[in-house]
Every structure is written in structure tokens, then in C-alpha cells.
Amino acid sequence: MSIASEPALRPARRTASGSRDRGRARSPGATIAIYGGLLVFAIWILLPVWYLVVSSLITPTQLGVKPFPLIPTSITFDNYLSVLTGSTRNQVFGSTDAGSRLLPAIGQSFFIGAVLVVLDLILAGAAAYGLSRYPFRGARSFELAIIVTRVVPAIAIIGPFFVAFRIIGVLNTPFALIISYNVFTLPLAIMILKNYFDQLPREIEEAAKIDGASRLQTLWIIVVPIARPGLVAAGVLIFLEAWSEFFYALVLTNQLTVPPLLAGFQSVQQFNWNALAAATVMSILPPVVLVLLFQRHVIGALTAGIGK
Amino acid sequence: MMKTRKADGSLQGRMDRRTFLKASGATALAAMTPGLMAGGAEAAAYTGTLDMLAWDFQPDTIKKLVAEWTAQGNPAVNVAVIPNLGYSSALQTRLRGGDKIDLYYNFAYNSQKFIDQGWASKLNGLPGVNDMLGEMFESARGRHVNAAGDVISVPYFSAVHMLHYNKDMLAKGNIAAVPSTLKEIYDASKALKEGGIVASPYVAYWVKEFCEEYLHTYLLNEGITAFDESGKPVFADDPKTVGVFEWWQAMYQEGLAPKSVLNDDPGKLSSEMAQGNAAFFVLHHYFLTSIRSLKGPQSDNVFQSAIGGKNFTLQIGEVLQMGAAADADRKAATWDLMKYYGWKDKAGKFTVFNQWAKAAGLAAPYPGFFTDPDVIAAFPTYYDLPLISKTFETGSKVVPARTLPWYPDFQAKVGDIIHPLLLGQATPQKTVQDLTDAAAAASGGTKRL
Numbered sequence: 029m030s031i032a033s034e035p036a037l038r039p040a041r042r043t044a045s046g047s048r049d050r051g052r053a054r055s056p057g058a059t060i061a062i063y064g065g066l067l068v069f070a071i072w073i074l075l076p077v078w079y080l081v082v083s084s085l086i087t088p089t090q091l092g093v094k095p096f097p098l099i100p101t102s103i104t105f106d107n108y109l110s111v112l113t114g115s116t117r118n119q120v121f122g123s124t125d126a127g128s129r130l131l132p133a134i135g136q137s138f139f140i141g142a143v144l145v146v147l148d149l150i151l152a153g154a155a156a157y158g159l160s161r162y163p164f165r166g167a168r169s170f171e172l173a174i175i176v177t178r179v180v181p182a183i184a185i186i187g188p189f190f191v192a193f194r195i196i197g198v199l200n201t202p203f204a205l206i207i208s209y210n211v212f213t214l215p216l217a218i219m220i221l222k223n224y225f226d227q228l229p230r231e232i233e234e235a236a237k238i239d240g241a242s243r244l245q246t247l248w249i250i251v252v253p254i255a256r257p258g259l260v261a262a263g264v265l266i267f268l269e270a271w272s273e274f275f276y277a278l279v280l281t282n283q284l285t286v287p288p289l290l291a292g293f294q295s296v297q298q299f300n301w302n303a304l305a306a307a308t309v310m311s312i313l314p315p316v317v318l319v320l321l322f323q324r325h326v327i328g329a330l331t332a333g334i335g336k
Numbered sequence: 337m338m339k340t341r342k343a344d345g346s347l348q349g350r351m352d353r354r355t356f357l358k359a360s361g362a363t364a365l366a367a368m369t370p371g372l373m374a375g376g377a378e379a380a381a382y383t384g385t386l387d388m389l390a391w392d393f394q395p396d397t398i399k400k401l402v403a404e405w406t407a408q409g410n411p412a413v414n415v416a417v418i419p420n421l422g423y424s425s426a427l428q429t430r431l432r433g434g435d436k437i438d439l440y441y442n443f444a445y446n447s448q449k450f451i452d453q454g455w456a457s458k459l460n461g462l463p464g465v466n467d468m469l470g471e472m473f474e475s476a477r478g479r480h481v482n483a484a485g486d487v488i489s490v491p492y493f494s495a496v497h498m499l500h501y502n503k504d505m506l507a508k509g510n511i512a513a514v515p516s517t518l519k520e521i522y523d524a525s526k527a528l529k530e531g532g533i534v535a536s537p538y539v540a541y542w543v544k545e546f547c548e549e550y551l552h553t554y555l556l557n558e559g560i561t562a563f564d565e566s567g568k569p570v571f572a573d574d575p576k577t578v579g580v581f582e583w584w585q586a587m588y589q590e591g592l593a594p595k596s597v598l599n600d601d602p603g604k605l606s607s608e609m610a611q612g613n614a615a616f617f618v619l620h621h622y623f624l625t626s627i628r629s630l631k632g633p634q635s636d637n638v639f640q641s642a643i644g645g646k647n648f649t650l651q652i653g654e655v656l657q658m659g660a661a662a663d664a665d666r667k668a669a670t671w672d673l674m675k676y677y678g679w680k681d682k683a684g685k686f687t688v689f690n691q692w693a694k695a696a697g698l699a700a701p702y703p704g705f706f707t708d709p710d711v712i713a714a715f716p717t718y719y720d721l722p723l724i725s726k727t728f729e730t731g732s733k734v735v736p737a738r739t740l741p742w743y744p745d746f747q748a749k750v751g752d753i754i755h756p757l758l759l760g761q762a763t764p765q766k767t768v769q770d771l772t773d774a775a776a777a778a779s780g781g782t783k784r785l
Contacts, residue, residue: 088630092607183425190433199435200416279426282416283392291419292392299603299626 544751
């Protein structure tokens with residue numbers, strides 16, 4: 029079966045499958061089981077998030093009350109105020125200037141994520157397109173090698189990175205992270221985009237070629253627009269990976285980005301879960317908004333090829 | 337043996353012969369090179385910028401304190417801060433990667449290892465170092481001076497394990513005296529539980545990573561020092577050791593400590609005390625600040641007491657170490673900053689320690705710290721400073737083996753051995769055997785047969 033013919037077949041399969049599903053009446057027990065399972069799963073996922081949000085809106089005293097007030101009787105924005113202003117009012121607080129550091133850290137995380145998305149989509153897009161359209165002897169092994177690079181532990185390669193960055197003078201700059209994050213974001217992007225490009229019909233590209241378009245023109249004018257969902261999905265995942273990365277940021281920078289800054293809320297001497305919760309809520313807003321905006325593309329790209 | 341001088345000129349404490357000879361030699365050398373003894377003068381000789389690495393605990397305070405030092409005509413200091421979580425691996429990667437850090441916070445258990453690796457400098461013979469050691473509690477010196485007599489670090493902060501107890505609950509349980517020994521704590525906890533006063537009376541920070549501190553605390557409470565001066569594990573030779581593990585297991589298995597205590601963090605444990613969900617909490621003395629500042633319904637009923645009876649408790653502390661600077665002026669400037677940060681300022685005041693006392697109730701291992709009027713004013717009134725001072729002086733030990741280069745390997749295994757004991761999956765006898773084997777393996781020895 030040719031790659032180009034596959035998308036045309038897949039809807040037919042879905043239709044046939046869908047007809048079979050519609051033809052079978054689901055028993056009430058099965059429906060209850062499915063929705064019950066979904067409910068349990070949703071609670072499993074959302075309860076920690078709810079706990080986090082509630083923790084950020086109550087006082088340390090309320091946090092210690094048993095049972096935990098899932099719906100607090102009173103809320104306060106003091107934790108947010110404390111994080112933003114550093115005004116601790118003699119409360120237990122590890123980082124009194126966290127507020128002045130949190131917003132710049134969010135900005136740096138955003139900058140690093142954005143640059144990485146653009147960089148990786150260009151590099152990974154070209155690599156994935158090449159792998160998809162120009163298979164060569166050993167291409168499969170090459171793809172596997174790309175995947176393997178993702179399982180190399182950070183601790184094993186952080187030392188050489190540190191030495192190299194020290195010599196070229198980019199330690200504690202966003203560039204140290206932009207360069208090093210490619211170790212895990214680039215393979216991810218290549219995997220997603222290669223899979224996506226494999227699903228795209230080749231006929232359009234061949235038509236463009238007949239019309240006189242060069243390979244690059246075809247890629248830019250024809251392929252990129254129709255591959256936009258895949259590119260968006262890869263971009264979102266790259267951004268999320270960069271946003272949440274801790275170890276490279278810990279070693280190569282001095283709390284330049286959000287994760288090491290949040291980790292600083294727990295010190296040897298003091299713990300303040302409420303402030304940490306408030307800072308965490310603030311720092312997860314950008315990626316949450318991003319995912320909500322592009323979730324359709326992310327799911328579509330990640331499930332592309334499942335019906336093969 | 338030679339006595340060392342206290343600040344007032346009297347004699348206090350002991351120094352071994354080797355340390356004394358090193359100190360004497362250094363003093364003679366310093367006398368021949370007056371510039372080294374000039375205090376701030378040597379710092380002024382260095383015109384560059386010093387680099388300091390700290391973990392994230394009130395970085396604004398760190399920068400303010402260091403800026404005050406710079407404002408006294410000393411070099412500028414570039415302060416970098418990274419989180420405590422992962423600090424050790426990040427620091428080692430940076431130093432291994434050739435990063436030149438003049439002064440850094442370090443965990444005491446890493447201090448000798450860093451000297452051996454060439455990442456930290458010995459402080460022997462630096463101007464004032466023996467005065468600093470002379471003013472230090474004798475009990476604390478083993479953390480900063482190794483068995484060979486080399487000075488490897490200065491204090492960043494210190495603390496002693498104390499018993500935090502709920503006075504009101506003890507009264508309700510008709511417990512006349514605050515328990516002190518392990519047996520008394522067990523009996524009191526059982527009485528409070530059976531009396532229905534509190535379901536799980538005892539809490540402690542028994543997560544795997546912290547079991548090692550409790551191992552020493554509980555052994556010391558029974559008068560057992562786990563390792564001798566050469567680092568040999570001797571706890572297995574003491575017949576009381578098995579009894580300590582029986583006690584530990586019983587506290588958990590009989591529900592005197594809550595089931596969740598194997599995963600609870602000190603923030604939650606402080607909250608348990610503040611809310612009245614626990615009557616006893618053993619951890620560093622400064623957690624009283626956390627409990628009180630939570631302002632829970634029982635916060636004001638929580639007080640502090642010494643543990644170990646006539647024996648000891650564990651004294652802990654993290655340290656400052658000097659990087660491997662080759663330049664003499666730079667090293668002199670770094671040492672001047674270290675003295676200011678880990679001892680006293682030029683006016684003889686505990687300026688830096690006073691800030692940490694205000695911030696979180698942290699202590700310094702100097703008797704003079706506890707009698708300084710500014711320090712006394714910095715501590716909230718609910719602290720019994722004479723008791724803490726006395727505990728530092730005569731009621732605690734640092735267990736010097738905890739700074740040996742192989743020790744972190746042993747430390748990492750303690751939690752994996754203690755948790756099965758608490759969960760009833762290992763007997764106290766097996767636990768003793770496993771810990772002995774772990775210590776032998778970490779130190780390069782062989783298994784105990």
C-alpha cells in the first residue's frame with residue numbers, strides 16, 4: 029500500500045467502524061462503566077491541580093486542617109501578594125525576593141521556549157521532511173538513533189555542556205539552555221513531524237513539481253501550510269518540554285527559568301507550601317493557555333497514524 | 337594536648353598536637369608576613385570580584401549581607417543562587433567543569449570529599465582561623481576540623497535536634513515531666529494515644545533522605561556514637577543498638593507515629609504540631625519558629641526540650657568552603673569574607689548569624705552567639721536560648737565521621753535500610769547488620785561476617 033493512498037482509505041475505515049458501533053446498542057451498564065471510569069480518571073488528574081489551586085488561596089493554618097478543605101470557607105490572595113511583592117509579614121518564607129525573580133523567570137522561560145520552537149521547527153521540519161521523502165539505506169536505524177538520544181540521561185552529558193559553555197561564555201544565559209535543550213526537543217520534533225509528513229499525500233507535491241516549483245518552494249509553499257497542525261503540535265510539545273525542564277537549568281544557569289526558581293521555595297531551613305502553590309499556579313498559566321489554544325492540533329498530531 | 341583560647345583569653349577546649357603544630361607554624365608564617373594578619377587590608381589588596389555560590393534561602397538577605405561587607409572597602413562579590421534541591425550535584429558539576437567559585441555553601445557531609453577532590457582549600461594557618469576555632473563550641477569543631485587537624489570549613493549555620501512538645505497535651509495526659517529518653521518518649525506517646533488525647537502523638541521527618549540524621553540522633557540519645565574517630569562503624573558492637581531499632585520500629589508499628597510520616601515534609605509536620613494533631617516533634621531546634629508562626633490552635637502550647645537524658649543529641653550544621661583559588665590576594669579576600677560570613681564582623685558582632693537568627697531561628701556554634709544582646713533580641717521570646725546553648729555545649733555531638741569522603745555513600749543507603757525496619761519487613765538485628773554492611777561497603781571495607 030502506498031503512503032499517498034492511505035489518508036483516502038482511513039476515513040472509509042472509520043466510517044465502516046463507526047457504522048458498526050452505531051449499529052450496536054451499548055448497554056446501560058457499559059455506559060455507566062465508561063462514564064464512571066472517565067469520572068474517576070478526571071478526578072485522578074484534576075484533584076492534585078485543585079489541591080494546588082486551593083493551597084494557593086488559603087493560609088498555612090488552613091492548610092494544616094484535617095480533613096483538607098477542598099472547598100475552603102474563606103480564601104485569601106495573600107500568597108499571591110507575598111510572591112509578587114516579597115511582603116512576607118513575618119510568615120515563614122524561604123525566598124523573600126521571589127516575586128522580583130518569578131516574573132523575569134517566567135519571561136525567560138517564555139523566551140527560551142519560543143526561540144526553541146522556531147529553531148526546532150526549522151531544523152526538525154527539514155530533517156523530518158527529508159527522512160519522509162528521501163528514504164535511504166539505514167534510514168530506519170537512523171530514526172531509531174534519533175529516538176535513542178532522548179534516553180541519554182542529562183547527568184551524563186551535562187559536564188561537557190558545562191565546559192563548552194564556560195569556554196564560549198554563555199553560562200547563565202538563555203543560549204546555554206536553548207542549545208542544550210535541543211538534546212531532547214529536536215528528536216521529539218523530528219519524530220512527530222516525520223510521522224506527520226508520512227501521512228501527507230505526495231500527489232500535491234508532485235503536481236507542484238510539474239508546475240516548476242523547486243524542492244524548497246514546494247516545501248515552503250505547499251507542504252508547510254498543509255502540515256500546519258503537525259507543526260503546531262510539535263511546537264507546543266517543544267515549548268512544554270522546555271518550560272518544565274529542571275536539571276540543565278539548575279546546572280547551567282542560576283535560577284534563570286521557572287523550575288529551579290520554584291524549587292528554591294523549599295529550602296533546608298524552611299518550607300512554605302502556600303507560597304509555592306501560588307507561584308506554581310502563576311507559572312503554569314502560560315503553558316496551560318497554550319495547550320488550551322492548540323489542544324486540537326496536539327491531539328491530532330499525536331494520534332496521526334494510529335489507524336494505520 | 338593543648339588548650340585553645342576563648343575570646344576572653346581563658347582556656348577552653350582541646351586541640352590535638354597536630355592541629356596545634358600546624359596552627360603554630362601558620363602563626364609564625366603570618367607573623368613574618370604582616371600583610372596576611374591585617375584583616376581587611378588583605379581583602380583590599382584584591383581589586384577584582386569574588387564569586388560566591390549559595391542555595392536559595394533568602395537570597396536577598398545573602399546579597400544584602402555581602403553588600404555590607406563590600407561597602408566596608410572590600411571587593412565586590414558576585415552572588416549566584418541555585419535551589420537547595422539538586423545543589424550538591426550542580427555544585428560538583430560546576431567545579432568539575434572548571435568553574436572558579438571563591439566561596440560556596442556546602443553540605444557538611446561533602447566537605448572532606450571536596451578537599452580531597454581539590455575543589456576546596458584547606459584553611460589551615462589563615463589569619464584568625466585558630467581564634468575562630470577557639471571561640472567555637474568544642475562539640476562543633478569536629479565538623480570543621482578533620483581527624484588530621486586540617487581546617488576544612490567554617491560554619492554557615494548550626495542546629496541541634498530537640499524535642500518539640502505540646503505542653504497542654506502533656507498536662508491532659510497527666511505526664512508530669514517532659515520525656516527525654518527514648519523510653520520516656522515511647523511511654524508518654526502510648527499514654528497520650530491510649531488516653532485518646534491524640535491519635536498519633538509522635539512525628540518526625542522520617543523520609544528516606546533524612547533517616548540518617550535520626551539514626552545518629554536516636555543512637556546518641558542512648559549514648560551510642562555510631563562511628564569512632566577513624567570512621568569505623570562501632571554501633572554494632574554496642575548491645576543497646578538493637579534496642580534503639582526496636583524502639584524505632586515500635587513507634588511506627590504501634591501507630592504512635594502516623595503512617596504518613598515516611599513521606600511527610602517538615603512543613604506538614606510543623607503544621608501537625610500547630611493544629612494539635614501531634615504532641616511530639618523531633619527535629620532541628622529552629623522548627624519551633626515554623627510551628628509558632630503557623631499560628632494554629634496549638635502553636636502557642638508548643639515548647640522545646642532537650643532529648644537524650646544524660647546522653648546526647650545530634651548537632652548538625654552546614655558549612656562554607658573556600659574554592660581552590662591559586663591567587664594569594666584573592667584567597668586572602670575570600671578568607672576575609674568567610675570570617676565575616678561564618679564568624680564575626682570586624683567589630684566583633686555576629687552580624688550575619690544575627691540575620692539568620694531573625695530570619696529562621698538558625699544558630700551559630702559559638703558560645704558568644706548566645707550571649708550577644710543583639711542575638712538574644714533577634715530570637716523570639718519563646719526560644720529557651722540558654723537551653724539551646726547548653727545543648728550545643730554539652731548535650732550534643734556532631735559525629736565527625738559524617739564529613740568523611742565516603743560518608744555520602746553510606747548516608748544514601750540509610751533510608752533504604754530503615755524504612756523496611758519501620759514497615760516491619762526487617763528485624764532490628766537485620767537492620768544493624770545491613771547498616772554495618774552499608775558502612776563497610778561505603779568506606780571500602782568488607783562485609784561483617
